[in-house]
Amino acid sequence: MIASTPPHLLLGLVFALVVIYYLANHVSRKRLPPSAPSTIPYYDHTRGFLEGGERLYSIMKAHAGSRIPIRFNLPGENVYLISSPELIRTTLYDSKSFFTHHARARFIQNVLGHSKAALQSIQNDTSGSAREPLPGSSTPANKRILRMQQVSTLDVISSTASMAEILRQFTRVYDEMLDESISRGGWVELRDLCGFMRHIGSAAVITAPCGPRLLRDCPGFLDAFWTFDQRVHFLHMALPIWLNPRAGRARAFCIDDVTEWRKGAVDMVKSAPRCIDDDMWNEIWGLKAMRLRNEMYVNFPEMDEYSRSDADLGILWASNDNLVPTIFTYIFAILRSPSLLARCKAEMDQARLPTDQSSGVADFDPLILIKHPLLKSVLNEVLRMKASSLIGRTAREDFHVGDYTIPKGSMALVSAHLEHMNKSLWETQPGAHNHPVEEPQWCGFIPFGLGYNMCPGRHFAVRAVLCTAARFVHRYEVVPQPHACGKWPEPEKNYKTFGYAICAPANVIPVLIRRIG
């Protein structure tokens, strides 16, 4: 039979067998994790990611606690949701398997609008941000921009000295602005406590790293900044800017202001070089880290004025976006419960420092505040319930999970909110058998991310929330408005910023406030 078969048919048969054998092996090794269900393939997932907010949350929430990665099909790429504690641990801790810089490059390109040349300098750096370059990287030492950003900025932000200074500046501005808005005397009506605290909080969070010049010389900056903040998801998705022109305008406005601020600092130092010493903070540059990062960019001519401003805007966004709503949510949680307020005040009193004679404001030691269990657990509970960041990493190589493979270059996402709401991890009722109470809870509580790229502002953030809350509740009395018959408004759930920031309430919180201390 074989002898009678024409040779070209035989060759074709052999070739087909080889292809089938190769495909069978290839496909079995690259079995992709299962896809999240959808009514219309590609459309549902793409719509969820493009729209973000509530819709993105709704397509992800069904998969909390999944032991295997779940695939979301998007045109041109797949994204994998990682949810089991063991996988979260690998994705966020193991920098040899997963790294951050694709997610970071995508953010600075789409959201901050980095120029192509500036972006290239980051994409070319395959060495990572740790002291030792990642294995296989050939990026020369003087082109390790990620490492230099880490050393000049992120390490400085998280250092003890810098944190103490940024906290001092933050509380000073916060107090001054509160004083200006609510002087001693009778009750003042506030239409929206959350909006009020957002304005004061962000002014303080911006002045602390940048000094007073940015907000003083650019009065429209704060409004443009929050307009930009609300549109970060739209920008992240790289949709045509004409679909949301306010997003582009707000970003351009912020970048122009930051550029003026930085040029101003450089000019002032040029005309009076002695005015800058090695202080951790001064009125020209604000925090030393802001000056150091500008000097660092001298090694990177491709980082032009605007790209440096984009990068600075990124730092301001990272510091405001989560911290400001956390402060409101924490204080509101305490105010709403008279018994909790009394117990928290008692713990705060144990951290009390001598009252500042010039301002008359009660002061508190942050190092003692953070050790008090009730104050800390209220904060952890606020972060557990409201933090919503999607923490992104990229697979450096094909990554195998059981029979499945996450292909090299794919984006893996960990959702802080889904982990924090995962009943099998947190509840003590039947069904929570995955987490015996005797065992430590690894990777279930991740408001600040995990691993080497964990949030560098976390220590400052915890101190800032507790100090602000202690000063606020000792200085002000806040009650619901009379027409609410003594009832506090219930904060409405709001997933608008899902994936990025603490979920602030959707509704306004009208109150009466008066100074008591």
Ligand code: HEM
């Ligand atoms: C409640 C407050 C905050 C929360 C919940 C929060 C959360 C986070 C999360 C989840 C990440 C990603 C971490 C990862 O990839 O593993 C992050 C990164 C970052 N955070 Fe925070 N953050 C807060 C406050 C701050 C503050 C106050 C600052 C600045 C002083 C800050 C600066 C940053 C920066 C610069 C990054 C990027 C780090 C990098 O690219 O490696 N954050 N934050």
